[in-house]
Amino acid sequence: MDTLVDLGNGFATALQPASLAFALLGVLLGTVVGVLPGIGPISAIAILIPVSFGMEPMHGLILLCGIYYGSMYGGSITATLIKTPGEVSSAVTAIEGYEMARKGRAKTALATAAIGSFLAGTLAIIGLTFLSPLLVQLATVFGATEYFLLMATALLLASTMSSGSRVKALISVFIGLAVGLIGLDFQTGLPRQTFGISLLSDGIDFTIFAMALFAIPEAIRNLALGRGGKEEIQRFGDEKWMTKEDWKRSSGPWARGSVLGFIIGVLPGVGPSLASFMSYIMEKRISKRKDEFGHGAIEGVAGPEAANNAGVGGAMVPLFSLGIPGSATTALLLFVFTMYGLQPGPLIFREESGLIWAIIASMYIGNIALIVLNLPLVGVFVKLLKMPKELLFSAILVLVTIGAYAIEFSLFGLMLLGLFGVFGYLMEKGGIPLAPSILALVLVPLLEDNFRRMLQISGGSFLPLLTRPVSLSIIILMLLGIIAPIVVRWWIRRRQILMDFTVV
Amino acid sequence: MARSLTAAHRRDLITGSAIVVIGVVYFIATFSIQRTNDIVTPATFPAIVGVALIVLGAVLVAQSLLARSTPAEAAPGLPATDVTAASETSGSTTSAGITDDGTTSAGESVDGASSAGETGVIIAAPPEPKSKQVALQFALFFVYLAILIPVGFLLSTAAFLMGLTSIYAPDRWIRNLVFSVVFAVVVYVAFVYGLAVYLPAGILG
Numbered sequence: 001m002d003t004l005v006d007l008g009n010g011f012a013t014a015l016q017p018a019s020l021a022f023a024l025l026g027v028l029l030g031t032v033v034g035v036l037p038g039i040g041p042i043s044a045i046a047i048l049i050p051v052s053f054g055m056e057p058m059h060g061l062i063l064l065c066g067i068y069y070g071s072m073y074g075g076s077i078t079a080t081l082i083k084t085p086g087e088v089s090s091a092v093t094a095i096e097g098y099e100m101a102r103k104g105r106a107k108t109a110l111a112t113a114a115i116g117s118f119l120a121g122t123l124a125i126i127g128l129t130f131l132s133p134l135l136v137q138l139a140t141v142f143g144a145t146e147y148f149l150l151m152a153t154a155l156l157l158a159s160t161m162s163s164g165s166r167v168k169a170l171i172s173v174f175i176g177l178a179v180g181l182i183g184l185d186f187q188t189g190l191p192r193q194t195f196g197i198s199l200l201s202d203g204i205d206f207t208i209f210a211m212a213l214f215a216i217p218e219a220i221r222n223l224a225l226g227r228g229g230k231e232e233i234q235r236f237g238d239e240k241w242m243t244k245e246d247w248k249r250s251s252g253p254w255a256r257g258s259v260l261g262f263i264i265g266v267l268p269g270v271g272p273s274l275a276s277f278m279s280y281i282m283e284k285r286i287s288k289r290k291d292e293f294g295h296g297a298i299e300g301v302a303g304p305e306a307a308n309n310a311g312v313g314g315a316m317v318p319l320f321s322l323g324i325p326g327s328a329t330t331a332l333l334l335f336v337f338t339m340y341g342l343q344p345g346p347l348i349f350r351e352e353s354g355l356i357w358a359i360i361a362s363m364y365i366g367n368i369a370l371i372v373l374n375l376p377l378v379g380v381f382v383k384l385l386k387m388p389k390e391l392l393f394s395a396i397l398v399l400v401t402i403g404a405y406a407i408e409f410s411l412f413g414l415m416l417l418g419l420f421g422v423f424g425y426l427m428e429k430g431g432i433p434l435a436p437s438i439l440a441l442v443l444v445p446l447l448e449d450n451f452r453r454m455l456q457i458s459g460g461s462f463l464p465l466l467t468r469p470v471s472l473s474i475i476i477l478m479l480l481g482i483i484a485p486i487v488v489r490w491w492i493r494r495r496q497i498l499m500d501f502t503v504v
Numbered sequence: 505m506a507r508s509l510t511a512a513h514r515r516d517l518i519t520g521s522a523i524v525v526i527g528v529v530y531f532i533a534t535f536s537i538q539r540t541n542d543i544v545t546p547a548t549f550p551a552i553v554g555v556a557l558i559v560l561g562a563v564l565v566a567q568s569l570l571a572r573s574t575p576a577e578a579a580p581g582l583p584a585t586d587v588t589a590a591s592e593t594s595g596s597t598t599s600a601g602i603t604d605d606g607t608t609s610a611g612e613s614v615d616g617a618s619s620a621g622e623t624g625v626i627i628a629a630p631p632e633p634k635s636k637q638v639a640l641q642f643a644l645f646f647v648y649l650a651i652l653i654p655v656g657f658l659l660s661t662a663a664f665l666m667g668l669t670s671i672y673a674p675d676r677w678i679r680n681l682v683f684s685v686v687f688a689v690v691v692y693v694a695f696v697y698g699l700a701v702y703l704p705a706g707i708l709g
Contacts (some may be wrong), residue, residue, distance in 0.1 A: 054699055163682030167567065171523055171560045177553045178530055185546040193530065193550055220641045224633035225666060334605045385608060390672035391683055394665050397645060398691065401652065406701045414649040452544040462541040 003133050005398075010357030014062070014365055017410045020410050022059045023362045026066020027369045033067070034074020035083045035384045036392055038218050042435065044071040045332045046210040047396065050403035057340035058355050062362045064336055068329060069121060069312055069363075073370055076113045076305055077381055080106060081234045082097050086204045089273040089308045094278045096293070096300030101234035103296050110378055111241040112250045112298055112306040118371040120258035120306035124313020125363045128320070134347070135321035139346045142322075144453035145471045150298040150324050153478045156326075168432045175427070176440025179204050180299075186445065187452065199412045206335045207407055209441060211400040213434045216421030219393040233385050253283050257306030264307070265314020267487050268326050275314075278488075279307035285331075290396035313363070320356060323446070327436035331442040332464045513568040520564030596656030644668060656706015661688040 013019060033044040048067055052060035072089070079090040080097035093113065142150075159169035161323045182193045183203025194200040209404040242250070260282065261275040283303040284293045293300050315326040323345030325331040337344050348356050374381070404417040424434060465471050531554030537547040572605060648664040665684035695701040 050701070051699065053701070165564075167560055167563050168519075171557070171564070174553055174556045174560060175526075178526075178550075178557065181550045181553060185537075188538075188540055188542075188546050190540075190546050192537050192546055193533050195533060196536075216645075220638060220645070221633055223672060224637035224641045225631060226633070226672060238539065282704065388673070390669045391687075394668040395687060397648075397668070398661055398665065398687070399647065402657075402695060402701070402703065403701065405652065406695075411650070411653055414652060415646075418642075418646050419647050421645070425638070425642075426522075430515060430522070432519065448549045451549065452542070455543050 003130060006133075006353060006357045007129055007361060009502065010359075010361035011355060011364075013058075013354060013358035014361035017436075018059065019062055019358065019362060020365065022063045023066050023366045024369050024373075026063040027366050028373060029063075030067035030070020030072075031074040031077075031370070031374060031381060032070075032384060034071030035381045036387065037078055037082060037389075038393075039071075039215075039396075040075055040090070041068055041071040041329050042210075042332065043218065044068075044074075045329060046207070046214045047399055047403065049207050049210070049332065049336060050406050052336065053339075053406060057342060058358055060340065061333075061359050062254065062366075063337060064333060065359060065363060066366045066369075068333070069117075069309065069366060072309060072312060073114065073117055073374060074381065076117070077110060077378065078385065080113070080301075081382060082385055085198075087339070089311070090305075092276050092304040093274075093301055096280075096297060096304075098234070099294065099296035100298065100301065101296075104235070104239060105296065105298075106234050107239055107241050108243075108246055108298065108494060109296075109301050111375065112246060112302045114252045114371055115242075115307040116250065116257065116302045116306035116373055118367055119254050120261060120308075120310035121313060121367045122364065123258045124262045124265065124310040125360065125367065128313050128316050128363075129360060131266070132321040133383045136346045137168065139322055141470055143468070144450040144457065145468055146474060147322075147324075148447065148450035148454050149465065149471055149474045149478070150268060150322065151450065153441050153474065154318075154324055155325065155436070155443065155447075156442055156478070157268060158439050159487045165431065169436050172427070172432050172434065172436040173440045175432070176437030177444055179209060180441045180444030181438070181448075187449075204420075204441075205404075205407050206441060207234040207421055208404050208413060210332060210335075210438055211403055212339070212417050212420030213424035213427075213438065214421050215396055215400045216417075217425040217428050217434075219396045220387055220421070220425060222393045224313075230254075233382075239338050246298055249298050253279070253299045253303030254306045256282060257303040257308075258310040261307030261310030262314040265311035265326065266317045268318050268322075268324050273308075273311075273327075276304035276305040279303040291325065311484050316363075320360075321346070321349070323348075325439060325442060328438040331439045335442050341463075360386040428437040513571055516564055516568035520566075520568060523564065524558050525561075527554050527559075527561055530554040530557060541610030557626045640671075641668070652706075654702045654706060656708050657703035658692055658708060659686050659706060661691070 001225045014023065018177065018409065028333060030041075030044060033039055033048065034041065039047075045064060045067055049062070052064055055063065070426045075090040076093045076097065078084050079094035083094045083098040093109075097109040097113065100106065101182065155173050159173050159385050178193075180203075182200055184190065184201050185192050191201045257275075257279040260279050264275040264278065280300055280303060283297075283299040284290060287299055289297060289299075309423065312329075315330045318326050319330045319334060321344075323334065323343060334344060337348075342348060342352060342355070344356075363373055400417065401414065404413050407413055408416075427437075455461070465475065531551060533548045534550045534554060537545075537550065539545050539547060644664065644667055648660060651660045662684045665687060666680055669680040669683065673680065692703055695703055
């Protein structure tokens with residue numbers, strides 16, 4: 001019952017004109033940025049974080065959460081109409097939705113994506129509403145040992161569950177850790193890994209690193225490619241949104257995708273992208289029309305899009321209740337919380353319960369706003385696809401430069417931005433995924449702090465990891481988490497379904 | 505296809521070696537951290553990270569060397585070979601040479617898409633630009649970063665945007681000029697007056 005009271009209070013705050021305006025603005029801004037080709041949720045949030053600097057914490061967080069799911073929806077428009085997924089999570093839509101669009105069913109594809117996203121998103125937020133308080137209670141028995149373990153699990157899962165080479169994903173994790181350790185040690189105040197450069201003792205700013213990795217390589221790559229090979233934008237006619245048949249064929253995938261997406265989203269270190277792929281495979285497996293998959297099967301859009309958005313809600317659970325982000329995008333959100341001096345986790349539910357519940361309530365509102373705004377406005381968003389690339393990407397370079405300047409107000413900060421941009425470009429070129437390093441960077445301080453406290457309490461022994469009941473249970477779950485993907489891989493192999501995608 | 509396989513492994517060889525070098529430099533840098541008497545000194549964690557980078561880089565190098573000599577046999581033993589492994593066991597429409605390690609470069613995924621046919625979920629990797637062009641773009645970007653503060657936001661941004669857009673679309677210089685000036689002014693006004701982020705005024709100020 002307490003939960004409902006809290007949620008009611010949250011709604012009272014979230015429905016105030018200012019909060020409502022920021023939720024709507026976030027959703028709209030997120031959709032617009034997400035529609036821009038080549039920009040997914042991570043880049044959208046990274047580029048827009050500087051905008052929230054001067055805002056009140058609640059408004060800034062409501063805005064950025066809105067941007068998050070707005071950009072997810074925007075990404076599916078881009079994927080459907082020009083086959084350019086902004087992020088891995090909409091990669092499946094880029095296949096199935098694009099094929100539908102080629103058959104003149106673009107409107108149906110977008111409608112099933114939007115309605116599925118709305119239903120799944122709402123279900124996931126309901127899950128978030130009721131699961132978070134439970135996890136918060138569980139977390140009261142957590143000590144340094146458990147927190148260290150959970151964070152290590154998140155990082156490990158982020159690398160085992162990603163597509164492609166696990167070695168490279170782990171390299172990405174350790175690059176993030178390496179960058180995060182630069183600067184003064186917060187416990188002793190001693191400089192570390194500064195290579196004698198005193199300017200580095202403040203550490204590498206998270207936003208600069210995120211913007212450099214998620215905006216610059218993509219912008220430079222597109223500008224350097226030059227003209228030629230113009231994308232074909234699929235026509236967007238006046239056919240029907242959804243026929244009765246479409247509704248019938250979509251409802252199953254929506255339901256299955258929602259449940260699957262939420263569960264996968266809750267796991268630490270596993271973002272929504274895996275959810276959309278799993279859903280696609282599942283739908284293909286149980287479908288009676290297997291041969292339609294790859295040629296515009298509506299189930300292949302409805303399921304993954306639902307899973308994707310349910311995953312967003314699911315990923316908020318460990319972020320809010322434990323303070324542990326499950327993906328690169330939620331890592332960005334965690335950073336925004338800490339930027340405002342807030343630490344998500346059990347404490348925030350006790351001390352800032354008004355704030356956290358207002359954010360959760362605003363998600364319900366944002367989800368409704370998404371579907372109310374976006375289906376009628378889709379024609380406007382489609383026009384954004386025609387924006388000339390050179391204007392778009394040169395403008396993005398200017399925006400991240402402003403962002404970096406607003407953080408450091410120095411040439412040094414600007415140069416860091418440029419250098420990490422080069423570094424990010426080289427990482428991509430070497431096939432090292434960028435997302436795990438962002439997750440690692442945001443977790444470094446907590447990870448090290450809990451590691452130290454764990455060993456200080458135990459006098460240097462790692463034994464508590466196995467002797468504490470809660471910690472032992474986590475270890476068992478962690479092992480299952482490592483075994484599960486292997487089983488999944490085996491299962492996929494048996495189904496003779498190939499999965500391969502590159503992080504764009 | 506065999507050719508692209510070796511290209512991908514050469515790339516891994518270079519990447520892995522670079523990571524090893526970074527790891528070594530990082531590890532050596534931990535020696536200059538002042539030691540304390542704690543159980544976990546400030547140097548412990550950085551040292552772990554340095555060693556891990558060396559080990560992981562070495563694994564990548566080893567993988568690429570092993571895979572180069574015996575591509576078919578090496579694959580099952582390696583951890584992350586979704587695609588290669590899948591194609592091996594399925595043994596049907598796909599050949600083992602589609603990808604090296606699941607992260608494809610542009611050429612390979614095109615190959616992969618054609619041979620994987622209907623069973624696959626394959627997203628073509630984005631096309632790769634020429635390194636010379638990339639270097640030029642980065643150079644322009646660094647010039648912009650360097651002059652932003654001394655010259656000021658408005659002038660340097662307009663010049664930077666004009667430069668980038670004109671390289672891309674030289675024939676549309678009027679549009680480029682209008683865009684560059686208008687965008688710089690609008691952003692300046694929005695940030696300085698709207699968000700109270702004071703951008704450098706430079707020589708205009």
